[in-house]
Amino acid sequence: MIPMRRATVNLLLATLAILGACDRKPAPPKAPPEAQVGFIIVKHQSVVLATELPGRTEAFLTADVRPQVNGVVTRRIFTEGGDVRLGQQLYQIDPATYKAAYDTAMATLQYDRAALATARAKTARYKPLAAAQAVSRQDYDDAVAVSGEAVANIATAMASIEQANINLAYTKVMAPIAGRIGRSSVTPGALVTANQTTSLATITQLDPIYVDVTESATTLLRLKQELAAGQLQRSGPDQAKVTLLLEDGSPYGAPGILQFSEVTVDQGTGTVALRAIFPNHDHMLLPGLYVRAELHEGTNDNAILVPQQGVSRNSHGDATVMLVGPSNKAVLRIVQTTRAIGTNWLVTGGLAVGDKVITDGLQQLRPGMAVQATAALDENSAGPAK
Numbered sequence: 001m002i003p004m005r006r007a008t009v010n011l012l013l014a015t016l017a018i019l020g021a022c023d024r025k026p027a028p029p030k031a032p033p034e035a036q037v038g039f040i041i042v043k044h045q046s047v048v049l050a051t052e053l054p055g056r057t058e059a060f061l062t063a064d065v066r067p068q069v070n071g072v073v074t075r076r077i078f079t080e081g082g083d084v085r086l087g088q089q090l091y092q093i094d095p096a097t098y099k100a101a102y103d104t105a106m107a108t109l110q111y112d113r114a115a116l117a118t119a120r121a122k123t124a125r126y127k128p129l130a131a132a133q134a135v136s137r138q139d140y141d142d143a144v145a146v147s148g149e150a151v152a153n154i155a156t157a158m159a160s161i162e163q164a165n166i167n168l169a170y171t172k173v174m175a176p177i178a179g180r181i182g183r184s185s186v187t188p189g190a191l192v193t194a195n196q197t198t199s200l201a202t203i204t205q206l207d208p209i210y211v212d213v214t215e216s217a218t219t220l221l222r223l224k225q226e227l228a229a230g231q232l233q234r235s236g237p238d239q240a241k242v243t244l245l246l247e248d249g250s251p252y253g254a255p256g257i258l259q260f261s262e263v264t265v266d267q268g269t270g271t272v273a274l275r276a277i278f279p280n281h282d283h284m285l286l287p288g289l290y291v292r293a294e295l296h297e298g299t300n301d302n303a304i305l306v307p308q309q310g311v312s313r314n315s316h317g318d319a320t321v322m323l324v325g326p327s328n329k330a331v332l333r334i335v336q337t338t339r340a341i342g343t344n345w346l347v348t349g350g351l352a353v354g355d356k357v358i359t360d361g362l363q364q365l366r367p368g369m370a371v372q373a374t375a376a377l378d379e380n381s382a383g384p385a386k
Helices: 002-023 096-131 137-170 217-228
Strands: 035-041 045-065 071-076 089-093 172-174 179-181 201-216 241-245 256-261 271-278 290-307 319-324 330-341 344-349 356-360 371-375
Touching (some): 045 271, 096 137, 201 217, 201 256, 217 271, 241 271, 290 330
Antiparallel strands (some): 045 290, 179 201, 241 290, 290 344, 319 330, 319 356, 330 344
């Protein structure tokens, strides 16, 4: 009987416990914790805009040295790879035949001058005799004609002398420009011909030097529109500043200027050719060198920069940012970006001055979530566009 009473008591206690539990109300759910985020405040900044373009260096002047007369090269009068002056003699071609032609032309001139003197004396004698009818009019006219022929012969002889003198001067092959000369394609004893296709040597002027680059026509059109709207300011009157990065990534010491842009667009690539000119006093830049030119387009005094870690893309490819909205709730905003400037994006639409853009703590953040926001380090800086 005792065990049965104990079982009954236990059953009654269990029943009372279940009934008590049914009477208690469930505890309310706990509020989700606030996300810890960092933000920057949007503000206008002055930003220098630049575009990095690949290009090649081109010589300022290049001249192929070719002979202008036929003959055998007797001397080479320069050091290969050295600098030459304008008008410096480079080669000597055997002048013997051209000296003989010059001497012949000089002798012909002396002969013609003597003939002219004889003809003029005869004409002077016949003139009074013809007036007195002591000689026939025909003889006098013949004497005058002979004098005229002698004058013409002298003019021909002088032209021959000039031509012979030019050919004689061409036996000394001179430098047509100043610059650095390359290797010689001939040695003393070689036979050369006038205006041959193979050059004797090539002279290149290296200071200053050109840098040729290409830019998309779309970018060029955008720049013109921004300039017309007053959004950009030129670095100088009618000249944009250009800096240079060498093939190893190091900066070139001296800045250059944009000299011109092509007047037509390449239909195949949609690009426009640009040419900049740089000083090259130490001849560090050589023709054909691959470089990267930074074209300084102008200055945007009302730019908005947002750190790149604060910008993401949605499924449509639109750029988006998260803002600290009213009541400290996260708000998603679609923005328009154009280019990267250092570690920032240049934003052209979707943000206003004073907006709080979240840059830290975005990993688990969703729109509408409560945030506990603190100001992050503002790393926005105006730098060259890449």
